[in-house]
Amino acid sequence: MKRLVFGTILLLLMVSCSTEPSLPKIPLSKSVIASLNIYDQSITFIDGDTKEKMIWEVPHPFKNGILLSNDKLLLLNKESAKGYVYQLSTGKSKEWEIGEGIETGLLSSEKILYLADQQTNKIKMFNLDGNLLKETTVEHTPFAIFEDQHHLYVSYLDHPGIAILSIDQLEMEGTIPSHDGAAGGFITENQELWLGGHGSGVHIQENIYIYDLKNKQLTATVHAPLMPIDFITKDGKVYVLSHGSNILREIDSTSHQILRSVEVGANPFSMTLYNNYLYISNYDANEVEIIDLHRFKQIETIPVGDGPLQLIAREGTANAK
Amino acid sequence: MKLKCNWSSSSLKTKIRLLFAVILCVSILFSFLFIHYLYRNLYVNEVEQSLLNEGLKLASSYTSGEISDEFKTHLSWYNTISESEILLVNNPRELSACLPFEINHEGLISEEERRNLLRGEHLIKIGYEERFDRQIMGVVVPLLDDNKLVGIIYLYLPLAPIEEVFNRTTPLLIAVGIIFFLVIFKIVNSMSNTILQPIHEMRKYAKELAKGNFKNRIPVRTSDEIGGLSKTFNQMSEALDESDQKKKDFLANVAHELRTPLSYVKGYSEVLQEKLYETEDEAEKYLSLIQRESERMQRLVNDLLDLAQLEGENYPLIKEPIAFSQLVNDTVDRFYHRLQEKQLILQQHLDDEIIIIGSHDRLQQIIYNLLENAIRYSDKPGTISISLSQNQESIFFSIADNGIGMSEEDIMHIGERFYRADKARNRKEGGTGLGLAIVKQLVLLHGGRMEFNSKLGKGTTFTLVFPNELGSNKKGLM
Numbered sequence: 001m002k003r004l005v006f007g008t009i010l011l012l013l014m015v016s017c018s019t020e021p022s023l024p025k026i027p028l029s030k031s032v033i034a035s036l037n038i039y040d041q042s043i044t045f046i047d048g049d050t051k052e053k054m055i056w057e058v059p060h061p062f063k064n065g066i067l068l069s070n071d072k073l074l075l076l077n078k079e080s081a082k083g084y085v086y087q088l089s090t091g092k093s094k095e096w097e098i099g100e101g102i103e104t105g106l107l108s109s110e111k112i113l114y115l116a117d118q119q120t121n122k123i124k125m126f127n128l129d130g131n132l133l134k135e136t137t138v139e140h141t142p143f144a145i146f147e148d149q150h151h152l153y154v155s156y157l158d159h160p161g162i163a164i165l166s167i168d169q170l171e172m173e174g175t176i177p178s179h180d181g182a183a184g185g186f187i188t189e190n191q192e193l194w195l196g197g198h199g200s201g202v203h204i205q206e207n208i209y210i211y212d213l214k215n216k217q218l219t220a221t222v223h224a225p226l227m228p229i230d231f232i233t234k235d236g237k238v239y240v241l242s243h244g245s246n247i248l249r250e251i252d253s254t255s256h257q258i259l260r261s262v263e264v265g266a267n268p269f270s271m272t273l274y275n276n277y278l279y280i281s282n283y284d285a286n287e288v289e290i291i292d293l294h295r296f297k298q299i300e301t302i303p304v305g306d307g308p309l310q311l312i313a314r315e316g317t318a319n320a321k
Numbered sequence: 322m323k324l325k326c327n328w329s330s331s332s333l334k335t336k337i338r339l340l341f342a343v344i345l346c347v348s349i350l351f352s353f354l355f356i357h358y359l360y361r362n363l364y365v366n367e368v369e370q371s372l373l374n375e376g377l378k379l380a381s382s383y384t385s386g387e388i389s390d391e392f393k394t395h396l397s398w399y400n401t402i403s404e405s406e407i408l409l410v411n412n413p414r415e416l417s418a419c420l421p422f423e424i425n426h427e428g429l430i431s432e433e434e435r436r437n438l439l440r441g442e443h444l445i446k447i448g449y450e451e452r453f454d455r456q457i458m459g460v461v462v463p464l465l466d467d468n469k470l471v472g473i474i475y476l477y478l479p480l481a482p483i484e485e486v487f488n489r490t491t492p493l494l495i496a497v498g499i500i501f502f503l504v505i506f507k508i509v510n511s512m513s514n515t516i517l518q519p520i521h522e523m524r525k526y527a528k529e530l531a532k533g534n535f536k537n538r539i540p541v542r543t544s545d546e547i548g549g550l551s552k553t554f555n556q557m558s559e560a561l562d563e564s565d566q567k568k569k570d571f572l573a574n575v576a577h578e579l580r581t582p583l584s585y586v587k588g589y590s591e592v593l594q595e596k597l598y599e600t601e602d603e604a605e606k607y608l609s610l611i612q613r614e615s616e617r618m619q620r621l622v623n624d625l626l627d628l629a630q631l632e633g634e635n636y637p638l639i640k641e642p643i644a645f646s647q648l649v650n651d652t653v654d655r656f657y658h659r660l661q662e663k664q665l666i667l668q669q670h671l672d673d674e675i676i677i678i679g680s681h682d683r684l685q686q687i688i689y690n691l692l693e694n695a696i697r698y699s700d701k702p703g704t705i706s707i708s709l710s711q712n713q714e715s716i717f718f719s720i721a722d723n724g725i726g727m728s729e730e731d732i733m734h735i736g737e738r739f740y741r742a743d744k745a746r747n748r749k750e751g752g753t754g755l756g757l758a759i760v761k762q763l764v765l766l767h768g769g770r771m772e773f774n775s776k777l778g779k780g781t782t783f784t785l786v787f788p789n790e791l792g793s794n795k796k797g798l799m
Contacts, residue, residue: 039436198419202412226413244413246469266439266469267418284418284439285468 023056023091028071031316032088033272033279035288036065036075039307046288046302048274048313055305056091060084066105067312068113068128078103078118085130088314096130106145106152108167114152116142123154123170136170138163146187148213153193155182162193162211176216179209184229186238187213188253194238196228204244210256222256224249230271232278234293239278243268248280248291260296265289272311281308334517341509349498356494357487364486368458368478369445372405376443376462376476379407385466396474404478411464411472418470427451429475430461438463439470446477456480519547523554535562574739578621578754582614617753624755628738631762638680638766642791645716646671646709648681652688653707656696664701670708677716678790683763690756691720691783698781699724716787723780732775736761 026032031048043056043065062075068085074096075084083096101119108114112133113126118141125134140159145152151173152165162176176193180200187193191213199205206225211218226244233239237259238251246268250260265282272279278291281304288308290300328336379399383392388411400407410416410429417428417435428435429452434444444461459477463470522539529537535558539551589607591597598604630636649671660667677684695705699722706721727735734740739754764771768788775781 199414202414204412204414227419244418266467267413284435284470 023058023086024054025091026054026088026314027316028089029316031274032314033274033288034065034067034073034312034314035281035304035308036062036310036312037286037305037307038063038309040305042305044288044302044304044308046279046304048316051300051302053302053304056086058084063103063309064105065310065312066107066113067314068107070314070317072128073312074105074113076102076105076115083115083130094130096126098124098126098130098132104142104144106147108147110167112167114145114147116145116154118142118157123152123165125170134170136165136172138165138172139175144183144185146185146193148187148191151213153187153213155185155195157181157183162195164216174216176211176213178211178218179205179207181205182209184231186231186233188233192219194231196224196231196240198227198229198244208240208251220256222251222258224251224258229269232271232273234273239271239293241268241271241280243283248278250296262291262296262298264291264298265301269308270310272313274313279311279313281311283307283309333520334513337513337517338506338510341513342506345502345505345509349502353494353498360490361487365447365458369447369460372458372460372476372478373443373445373462375403375405375407376460376474379474379476380462380464383464383471386471388464388472403476405476406478408475408477409472410475416470416473430473434461435470438473439465439468441465447480450477453477453479516547519543519551523551526554526558530558530561533565535559535565571738574754575625578739579618582618582621585614586611586618621753621755624753624759628755628759628762631759631766636766638683640678640680642676642678643681643684644673645675645677645684645718646673648684649688649707649709649718652685652692655689656692659696660705663696663699663703665696665699666702666704668704668706670706670710672710675709675711675716676791677787679767679787683766687760687763687785688718688720690760691785694756694783695720695722695724695781698722698726711789711792713792714789716789716792717784718787719782719784721780721782726777726779726781727775728777732773735773736771 026045032045032054033048035044035046037044038061041058041061043058045054045056047053058075060075060077061079062077062084064076066074066076068074071088073086073088075086076098077084078101081097081100083098083102085094085096086092087094098115099117099119101117102115102124103118105113105115111128113128115124115126116122117124117135120137121139121141122135122137123142123145124132126132138154138156140156140161142154142163143157144155146155147153147167150167152167152170153176154163154165155178156163160178160180160182162178162182164173164175165171166173178195179197180203182195182197184197185193185195193211193213195209195211197205204226205228206223208222208224208228209218210220210222222240224240224242224247226242228240228242228249230241230243231238233253236253238253240249240251241247241264242249246264246266248262248264248268248271249258251258264280265287266284267282268280269283270281276293277299278293280289280291282289282301285301286304286306286308288302288304288311289298290302291297292299331339379396382395388409393409396407396409413419415429417430417432420428420432420435430438430444437444438461441463443463444459446457446459446461448456450457450459456479457477458480459475462474462476464472464474519539519542526537526539538555538558541548541551541555589611593604593607593611598607649669653667653669692705692707699705703723706719708717708719708721710717731740736757738758761771764785764787770786772784772786773781774784
């Protein structure tokens with residue numbers, strides 16, 4: 001009998017342990033680069049200054065993350081109807097009901113969250129409390145979402161076109177014909193949409209397509225093989241990551257000239273900028289490498305969890321407690 | 322249930338055939354499956370190994386960096402001369418490089434396989450491959466530049482030719498199997514005939530036996546269990562035959578023994594009825610003859626009853642301690658007149674201390690019969706010696722005469738019913754021919770045994786050995 005009671009208590013303890021793993025706290029004061037490692041469901045936080053690492057073993061799968069604020073990270077998993085909001089400073093989490101099929105999203109400059117639902121082909125609009133404000137159905141499977149002052153631009157996964165939606169009401173305002181399988185891009189100050197992608201079928205995308213959003217047409221292509229998928233712009237230069245050929249290119253944003261290029265690690269998927277350093281996730285090599293933008297050279301590699309797919313930089317709050 | 326009935330009612334031959342057929346079928350089937358399994362395993366393994374070796378050799382000529390055109394040419398040339406299909410794949414989309422995202426394209430390898438390849442491991446693929454729309458046996462070898470998966474070499478063989486190898490050999494295997502089955506079954510069949518033949522013969526002889534024909538013997542051909550059974554069967558026939566013969570002899574003897582006195586009785590009673598005598602004395606003589614013969618018949622019938630009882634299984638013997646010498650003296654007294662009449666000298670050496678555990682009446686009957694026997698076969702003047710002695714284990718009682726004795730052949734038959742050494746003398750003396758047979762049974766009932774020693778013309782000695790129950794007790798007490 002005693003043994004049974006003891007066993008039950010032990011079991012309860014174990015169960016409670018497994019349901020609420022204690023994740024290390026990420027102090028608000030620290031600047032960190034979070035590497036979302038989707039294969040082993042972990043997040044490696046790299047201290048931007050000391051390069052020290054803190055690891056979160058996340059108790060559920062995830063594919064993508066959106067930093068909602070300095071302290072809140074939303075993790076998305078397409079197979080689940082829930083979004084998980086983690087408070088970095090406490091390691092505690094909350095669940096949002098966002099529906100299945102959501103793989104990507106965008107936090108607008110107005111702090112509105114737009115999520116692309118690939119199951120029902122919808123764009124959903126949430127506030128930062130996780131309340132659904134509005135939703136609209138688009139014609140095809142939505143993939144990437146970009147914003148400018150008045151509009152959302154949604155690229156389709158399975159259709160050569162970009163939908164234009166009003167940013168407040170999500171009303172369809174038109175489409176721009178584009179290339180197939182568009183993914184990754186950004187909008188310049190001159191209302192240009194630089195769009196990369198993986199390609200379609202066996203076709204490998206080798207170019208960056210630049211669309212003029214005012215005229216709604218393709219204005220230029222920049223050859224950046226293979227599969228340019230992530231873009232960062234700084235000081236009139238665009239940094240483009242091509243994951244098929246493991247190459248980082250520096251491109252002049254107006255002349256579209258390729259200024260410099262460097263070979264990076266195996267199968268890079270994502271990059272983020274911190275203090276003039278470019279952090280790049282090498283998905284196949286399970287590491288994050290740091291490129292010094294001055295010398296345009298790799299200066300360090302940091303091993304992280306399995307399958308680092310996305311990098312997110314979070315600036316520390318200088319006067320935080 | 323029906324099957325069970327059929328099984329139990331079917332002949333041994335059918336059962337053996339069926340059993341062997343089942344065993345044969347099962348073992349042939351098992352062998353086939355085993356051969357198939359072994360062959361397939363060995364063959365497929367070998368194919369797999371050769372594909373892998375081929376792949377690794379091809380991959381070894383890649384060193385680092387982008388895949389050169391020279392390497393591509395080399396591989397496509399090799400593909401034309403190789404038995405297997407060889408693909409060089411360096412399209413990252415085919416290599417699932419984009420797989421974390423939905424990319425509307427099914428790569429040649431899965432993400433997990435890609436991870437294995439990145440670790441430098443090769444892949445083995447057996448089964449249906451959607452890309453080639455056929456069953457294949459394939460090997461994937463990675464081309465790694467540091468930790469980057471630059472490409473793969475995909476070598477495969479359609480599985481159909483591999484299956485064909487078996488399809489070709491299967492008819493041959495089946496044919497060999499059938500021939501093997503038929504040959505073995507034929508052998509088993511003839512063997513079962515050989516084994517079962519004596520059983521059939523035995524059945525035939527047993528039927529004859531049931532009809533009362535004990536003379537037949539089964540020919541014993543083998544020295545195995547069946548041969549042993551035949552031998553035992555023959556022994557049983559012999560025993561039955563012998564006992565049948567004894568029964569016949571016994572009946573003939575009884576009839577014979579009864580017929581003689583009956584014919585006397587009948588003859589003399591007719592003489593008396595017809596008054597064919599001349600004097601009264603003569604008539605008296607005939608009457609006493611009739612009486613004597615009827616007494617003899619009575620004795621005969623009594624003895625037969627006695628013997629039948631003694632030979633029965635549970636004859637109750639009421640045992641008590643008896644002073645043996647006293648018993649002998651009492652019995653001898655009854656023969657006083659006959660000893661006088663035949664002028665026989667009786668010598669006695671009796672140990673008076675001997676106490677025997679036994680039935681008073683039956684022990685007396687033993688002594689009576691033996692003494693009567695000795696007197697009957699002694700000629701005057703003669704000597705009869707009686708002795709009684711003991712040791713720890715046994716009590717010895719013996720009666721010896723110096724009468725006519727017995728031949729070797731007679732000795733063999735001592736104790737048999739109606740056997741007489743001197744037939745004429747015995748009948749004349751009024752013996753029934755059952756005395757010694759009764760003695761033998763009674764001694765056995767007392768746990769003893771009968772020994773005898775006889776020489777023709779010299780006399781006969783009967784010695785009875787009884788267990789000395791009190792003697793051994795005494796010893797035990799000491």
